[in-house]
Amino acid sequence: MVAGEMAVMFVAEPGAQGIARISLQLAGKARQLANRLGSKVGAILLGNGLSTCPGPLIEAGADLVLLGEMDECLASQAEISAPVIVDIVQRYRPEILLVGSTARGRELAPRVAAKLETGLTAHCTGLAINQAGCLEQYIPAYGGMMTILCPDRRPQMATVAEGVFPNPTQDASRMGQVIPIDIPTGLEPRAQTMEIVLEKGEGKVLEAAPFIVAGGAGVGDLDGWLEVAELASLLDAGLGSTRPVVDAGWADFDTMIGQSGKFVNPELYIGIGVSGDLQHMVGLASPRLMIAINNEPKSRIFSQVDIGVVEDCRTFVPALMKAIEERKKDNWP
Amino acid sequence: MLNIVVCVKAVPDPKAADRLKIDALTRAVPRLDIPLVINSLDAHALELALQLKRKYTAHITAISMGPPPAGNILRECLALGADQGILLCDPAFAGSDAFATAFTLSRAITRLDGVDLVLCGMASSDSATEWVGPEMAAMLDLPAVTRVSEVLKDDGEEWVVKAEHELGYRLVRVRLPAVLTVTRALNTPTALSFSGILKARSKPIVEWNHATLALPAEAVGSAGSPTRVSDLAAHESHRQAQMLEGSLQEKVDQLLQVLEKAGVF
Numbered sequence: 126m127v128a129g130e131m132a133v134m135f136v137a138e139p140g141a142q143g144i145a146r147i148s149l150q151l152a153g154k155a156r157q158l159a160n161r162l163g164s165k166v167g168a169i170l171l172g173n174g175l176s177t178c179p180g181p182l183i184e185a186g187a188d189l190v191l192l193g194e195m196d197e198c199l200a201s202q203a204e205i206s207a208p209v210i211v212d213i214v215q216r217y218r219p220e221i222l223l224v225g226s227t228a229r230g231r232e233l234a235p236r237v238a239a240k241l242e243t244g245l246t247a248h249c250t251g252l253a254i255n256q257a258g259c260l261e262q263y264i265p266a267y268g269g270m271m272t273i274l275c276p277d278r279r280p281q282m283a284t285v286a287e288g289v290f291p292n293p294t295q296d297a298s299r300m301g302q303v304i305p306i307d308i309p310t311g312l313e314p315r316a317q318t319m320e321i322v323l324e325k326g327e328g329k330v331l332e333a334a335p336f337i338v339a340g341g342a343g344v345g346d347l348d349g350w351l352e353v354a355e356l357a358s359l360l361d362a363g364l365g366s367t368r369p370v371v372d373a374g375w376a377d378f379d380t381m382i383g384q385s386g387k388f389v390n391p392e393l394y395i396g397i398g399v400s401g402d403l404q405h406m407v408g409l410a411s412p413r414l415m416i417a418i419n420n421e422p423k424s425r426i427f428s429q430v431d432i433g434v435v436e437d438c439r440t441f442v443p444a445l446m447k448a449i450e451e452r453k454k455d456n457w458p
Numbered sequence: 459m460l461n462i463v464v465c466v467k468a469v470p471d472p473k474a475a476d477r478l479k480i481d482a483l484t485r486a487v488p489r490l491d492i493p494l495v496i497n498s499l500d501a502h503a504l505e506l507a508l509q510l511k512r513k514y515t516a517h518i519t520a521i522s523m524g525p526p527p528a529g530n531i532l533r534e535c536l537a538l539g540a541d542q543g544i545l546l547c548d549p550a551f552a553g554s555d556a557f558a559t560a561f562t563l564s565r566a567i568t569r570l571d572g573v574d575l576v577l578c579g580m581a582s583s584d585s586a587t588e589w590v591g592p593e594m595a596a597m598l599d600l601p602a603v604t605r606v607s608e609v610l611k612d613d614g615e616e617w618v619v620k621a622e623h624e625l626g627y628r629l630v631r632v633r634l635p636a637v638l639t640v641t642r643a644l645n646t647p648t649a650l651s652f653s654g655i656l657k658a659r660s661k662p663i664v665e666w667n668h669a670t671l672a673l674p675a676e677a678v679g680s681a682g683s684p685t686r687v688s689d690l691a692a693h694e695s696h697r698q699a700q701m702l703e704g705s706l707q708e709k710v711d712q713l714l715q716v717l718e719k720a721g722v723f
Binding site: 126141202203204207214227228231232234235236238239240242243244245246247261264266267268269271272273274275276277278287314315316317318319320321322323324336360362369371372378385392393403406412413415416417427428429430431432433434436440441444445448449451453 | 472474478479480485487490498527536555556557560570581586587588591592593595596597601602603604605618621622623624625626627628630631632633641642643683684685686688689690692693695697698699700701704706707709710711713714716717718720722
């Protein structure tokens with residue numbers, strides 16, 4: 126492959142089973158960007174026992190998979206994997222390099238960007254090619270959307286969280302090439318993950334929840350937050366939060382929806398005491414129905430939902446719960 | 459003795475920062491006089507340094523890149539127990555992105571001898587890139603562990619820390635010197651004391667600029683930043699809420715009907 130043909134590359138990684146979902150989503154987005162540039166898509170995959178992984182990446186949009194067989198523990202250490210990826214970038218000279226916003230990607234991407242002395246945009250919520258052929262990277266900020274460019278240095282690097290881009294259609298007829306890459310041996314990282322301890326992962330439930338009840342700063346205090354949590358459990362809904370609620374220590378980080386938290390895709394969203402900041406709202410794919418309860422009639426949230434209730438959530442939520450309990454009693458005597 | 463550097467950032471007070479909004483017409487964020495405070499995640503990094511200082515002997519340097527008022531947050535760090543402050547203050551540093559910030563901070567840190575540990579918050583409340591810590595680590599050729607939520611072993615040169623992972627958490631062994639970025643779960647920052655404020659008066663804050671760091675002006679600030687903000691757009695929503703009217707009970711009843719129609723019951 127000639128240097129320069131592979132304008133769009135991304136770093137793939139193994140997930141709990143097979144290839145990580147974020148890597149397939151990156152493959153799909155990389156394909157779109159490469160089509161705009163008239164180029165090919167290259168995936169970089171480092172790890173152990175990955176022989177079945179290139180298939181899905183190619184079906185999702187990759188033309189080339191660079192496969193580095195190495196100990197999984199070493200592959201997940203940025204000190205070890207970053208120089209390998211820097212070397213690949215210098216050989217293939219991609220215009221764009223995408224990395225997942227995962228524990229592994231968040232340590233790898235800055236190490237690669239620092240070595241290559243290029244820009245790295247964090248947790249983008251959108252990517253597009255502009256008329257000049259540059260990568261526009263979108264970040265929610267200041268109640269709107271910020272466009273970031275990396276005009277002169279290459280590659281243009283960005284991280285993307287799982288769920289920002291859709292799962293691509295897997296096309297079994299797509300063909301691609303798998304090239305093994307040499308990994309230097311005898312490496313010993315100074316930081317080494319000894320164990321990844323799996324937790325029951327309420328987050329996964331949140332990402333798959335058809336209904337989500339989310340609380341924002343307007344819940345007022347811990348008791349207000351606990352009422353929101355109780356309402357969520359009463360409705361058998363996923364429990365979401367915004368950054369101020371997590372910052373205040375009321376809610377677990379796991380519940381946070383938005384740019385630096387989770388991306389969710391519910392049918393129904395109820396925001397309680399949520400101000401409507403874009404950092405939170407971008408985490409919601411496009412619910413069929415959105416409801417907001419907020420005591421401030423002029424709150425920005427009301428221009429972003431379908432049904433609005435102006436009430437103090439501390440009086441409204443208990444009244445709603447009481448009514449729901451009564452309704453449930455009527456339905457199931 | 460542990461030689462610890464804590465990187466702190468002065469950010470617009472988050473309590474008032476939601477007033478900073480993109481103006482739909484000018485496509486710019488109007489400048490408002492919002493007071494600068496220490497980035498709250500950095501306060502957790504400082505707290506870890508203070509705990510280590512109580513447990514072992516340690517020397518803590520607080521370092522911040524920012525405009526002259528950022529000196530106030532360094533004064534606060536000294537009052538909390540840091541031993542010296544370094545303010546990287548220079549008009550040439552303005553407009554730094556994560557790369558240029560990490561570059562400038564790492565150049566300053568290389569001027570300090572025998573640093574064992576560099577600590578910072580995992581992100582800042584006003585830009586939230588998470589990259590300054592790990593990019594500094596790469597530039598200083600140090601290992602980095604990001605989003606550390608607990609230090610399990612802190613004696614000797616090999617530490618064990620607990621750090622975030624999307625499936626649960628990681629247990630990471632890390633050899634010092636190293637860069638750690640921390641989360642809120644790590645500790646509860648202590649409040650300022652009057653005696654601390656008095657003691658801080660005799661502690662030094664030095665100011666360094668690009669010449670002190672022997673860096674050309676083109677290598678720092680916006681000139682040394684690979685990324686640019688090319689546009690700011692106010693948010694446009696395609697939804698408009700239908701407001702439920704009436705008494706509290708009427709609103710509850712209407713919402714119940716909405717939920718029923720949506721298939722919740």
